[in-house]
Amino acid sequence: MKSSIDRESKDILIVKKKVSQSLSAAIANFCFPQHRVSWSNCVWNKFLSPSMSFFSWRLLHGFQPTDDILKLKGLRGPSRCGFCKSHEEIIKHLFFQCSTVKKVWNCLIPKLKLETVQLSWNDFSLSWKDWQDQDLPPIPYITAWFIWMAKNKIKYEDIWVAAATIATNCISYLQKLYCHGKLPDILHSTSHSIPRKIKFALIHWDPPPKGGIKVNTDGSFSNPYAGIGGVFRNNNGKCLLYFHSPVIAKDPLEAETVAIYWAMFMAQKCGFTSLILESDSRVLIDIIEGRLPTPWYLLQ
Numbered sequence: 001m002k003s004s005i006d007r008e009s010k011d012i013l014i015v016k017k018k019v020s021q022s023l024s025a026a027i028a029n030f031c032f033p034q035h036r037v038s039w040s041n042c043v044w045n046k047f048l049s050p051s052m053s054f055f056s057w058r059l060l061h062g063f064q065p066t067d068d069i070l071k072l073k074g075l076r077g078p079s080r081c082g083f084c085k086s087h088e089e090i091i092k093h094l095f096f097q098c099s100t101v102k103k104v105w106n107c108l109i110p111k112l113k114l115e116t117v118q119l120s121w122n123d124f125s126l127s128w129k130d131w132q133d134q135d136l137p138p139i140p141y142i143t144a145w146f147i148w149m150a151k152n153k154i155k156y157e158d159i160w161v162a163a164a165t166i167a168t169n170c171i172s173y174l175q176k177l178y179c180h181g182k183l184p185d186i187l188h189s190t191s192h193s194i195p196r197k198i199k200f201a202l203i204h205w206d207p208p209p210k211g212g213i214k215v216n217t218d219g220s221f222s223n224p225y226a227g228i229g230g231v232f233r234n235n236n237g238k239c240l241l242y243f244h245s246p247v248i249a250k251d252p253l254e255a256e257t258v259a260i261y262w263a264m265f266m267a268q269k270c271g272f273t274s275l276i277l278e279s280d281s282r283v284l285i286d287i288i289e290g291r292l293p294t295p296w297y298l299l300q
């Protein structure tokens with residue numbers, strides 16, 4: 001950036017005595033007042049989760065360990081962008097210039113209610129003012145966070161994440177902010193952003209016939225965690241046995257299947273002969289009763 005000195009004009013006082021800022025900061029603020037940005041508000045705010053805030057803070061301070069930053073710190077090694085595989089992993093490429101990442105931005109921007117789409121895309125600190133003018137300062141950091149997460153998934157887990165998936169993750173996050181009243185409705189498609197009304201249905205537990213035992217099983221799945229549980233009760237509703245455990249499963253159906261497997265296993269060990277099994281997985285019941293084909297991985 002060039003700065004000229006007007007030798008004809010008189011000197012003026014820039015820094016008064018007893019100010020808190022340094023001389024360099026005072027001169028910089030005086031010369032470039034348009035660059036005064038409250039970075040703390042930009043990073044620590046209600047829109048970003050603590051992880052996102054730390055990520056943004058590291059990004060703005062040049063601490064985020066992209067390959068170019070690691071090189072500057074002496075950790076030199078081979079570098080390749082996980083998305084396009086044809087460029088070194090440097091900040092500008094990873095978050096703005098990569099062909100895959102451009103698709104993320106291109107998917108995301110049309111979904112936002114922006115007055116103009118002529119935003120600068122090459123630097124977080126320089127593009128900040130454009131986003132601030134749109135009253136959307138957290139968007140670049142939220143997007144960068146999901147790009148960074150996808151990059152790690154590709155690099156360290158060898159799992160491909162498409163640009164459309166990254167954009168969808170960003171949009172889902174923004175919808176969540178809107179649903180919690182933290183963000184105005186900035187998404188064009190508001191049908192998804194209106195909180196869905198949850199329907200409740202009262203379900204009765206019917207006891208088994210006298211002398212019989214009923215086991216109710218359930219499997220839960222929230223990637224990558226899964227768990228199972230079950231409870232055996234007699235016709236008086238008395239609990240005879242229950243179990244619960246974390247398990248390894250690849251989807252909710254497998255978790256439900258594992259729950260039934262262990263319920264049957266325990267019933268056999270305990271000698272429960274007159275047994276009724278109830279599961280809340282309609283698909284699994286249809287599979288067991290032969291109305292649906294069995295997925296190959298459940299046969300293992």
Ligand SMILES: [Zn+2]
Pocket residue numbers: 081082083084085086087093094098099100
């Ligand atoms: Zn790339």
